[in-house]
Amino acid sequence: MAYAIGVDLGGSHVMATLVDEAGELSTKHEINLDDHTPSVVIGHVTTVIAAALADAKGAPIAGIGIGSPGNIDPVTGTIRYSPNFGWTDVALGEALRGEFTYPVFVANDARCATLGEYVHGAGRGSKNFVLLTLGTGIGGGIIADGQLLLGNQMGAGEVGHHQLRPRDGFVCGCGKIGCFEAQASGTGLIRHAFALAPSFPRSRLLDVDREKLGSKAIRKAAQNGDGHAKATWKNWTGDLAMGLANVIAFVNPEVIALGGGVSSAGVFMLDTIRPLVEELTTMVPRGTTRIVTALLGNDAGAVGAATMAMRGGLFAEERTPVRPH
Numbered sequence: 001m002a003y004a005i006g007v008d009l010g011g012s013h014v015m016a017t018l019v020d021e022a023g024e025l026s027t028k029h030e031i032n033l034d035d036h037t038p039s040v041v042i043g044h045v046t047t048v049i050a051a052a053l054a055d056a057k058g059a060p061i062a063g064i065g066i067g068s069p070g071n072i073d074p075v076t077g078t079i080r081y082s083p084n085f086g087w088t089d090v091a092l093g094e095a096l097r098g099e100f101t102y103p104v105f106v107a108n109d110a111r112c113a114t115l116g117e118y119v120h121g122a123g124r125g126s127k128n129f130v131l132l133t134l135g136t137g138i139g140g141g142i143i144a145d146g147q148l149l150l151g152n153q154m155g156a157g158e159v160g161h162h163q164l165r166p167r168d169g170f171v172c173g174c175g176k177i178g179c180f181e182a183q184a185s186g187t188g189l190i191r192h193a194f195a196l197a198p199s200f201p202r203s204r205l206l207d208v209d210r211e212k213l214g215s216k217a218i219r220k221a222a223q224n225g226d227g228h229a230k231a232t233w234k235n236w237t238g239d240l241a242m243g244l245a246n247v248i249a250f251v252n253p254e255v256i257a258l259g260g261g262v263s264s265a266g267v268f269m270l271d272t273i274r275p276l277v278e279e280l281t282t283m284v285p286r287g288t289t290r291i292v293t294a295l296l297g298n299d300a301g302a303v304g305a306a307t308m309a310m311r312g313g314l315f316a317e318e319r320t321p322v323r324p325h
């Protein structure tokens with residue numbers, strides 16, 4: 001059995017775990033990140049990796065894979081730019097190579113999650129696959145003909161920032177109006193609820209603390225027949241379907257997996273979305289893209305990062321044929 005270390009580095013915490021070649025995780029070693037000073041974060045990353053390595057009890061380790069937010073140089077593992085941490089040119093890969101004797105690979109966390117879902121989750125058995133994680137934003141990635149699409153400057157797969165409603169949409173975190181993620185993320189669902197509030201003056205839907213108002217509460221109210229929630233759900237699924245149809249037009253995937261908190265809506269969401277996407281799909285035969293929920297949840301990033309390490313990097317598929325599914 002071959003093993004690698006998978007590290008999920010996020011804005012609020014870092015987690016490292018030993019992952020086997022079947023994508024199974026061992027104990028998760030986590031530390032919360034309150035201080036984003038590079039040396040402090042790198043210290044915590046080193047600590048969790050060391051703990052995960054100890055779990056291997058001397059078994060051979062292929063390498064250490066790290067998924068991190070931001071734009072990352074895949075050769076050096078330098079984080080060129082990460083708005084989540086406020087970092088520019090932080091040499092994470094180099095720092096960790098100074099600490100450990102194993103090969104170290106660093107890549108964008110959403111691309112790692114896509115690789116994880118593709119090899120061990122909802123994308124298994126397909127050749128053309130898209131993962132979209134619907135949370136605060138929409139992250140994800142694209143597998144085309146069995147290869148993770150990286151792009152000229154490692155920016156391929158940022159489908160969250162294609163604009164759906166440049167005139168009447170919500171302001172996106174990137175500064176544009178009506179991006180796919182502003183309209184159709186979990187946060188987008190809540191924004192639709194507020195936008196519709198004037199039309200439902202007697203609605204109690206938004207009578208909770210703003211922090212407590214989640215996409216789940218809105219979805220449950222829609223399932224229970226609340227008028228305001230049903231209208232919110234309709235507008236949100238409409239925007240989500242429009243974005244998915246665009247993705248199908250660009251990429252023609254066999255499978256689109258939807259992850260993130262909103263995907264807990266499962267069948268209720270998929271039953272609404274599928275016919276809407278069909279209606280908007282024109283240049284690809286209808287019914288040939290399977291829209292499913294992602295399978296690995298929050299583990300996708302660490303599993304994908306470990307998979308990258310086992311493959312010797314994101315580009316390794318060009319040199320080494322991939323084991324067939």
Ligand SMILES: [Zn+2]
Nearest residue numbers: 161172174179
């Ligand atoms: Zn945007």
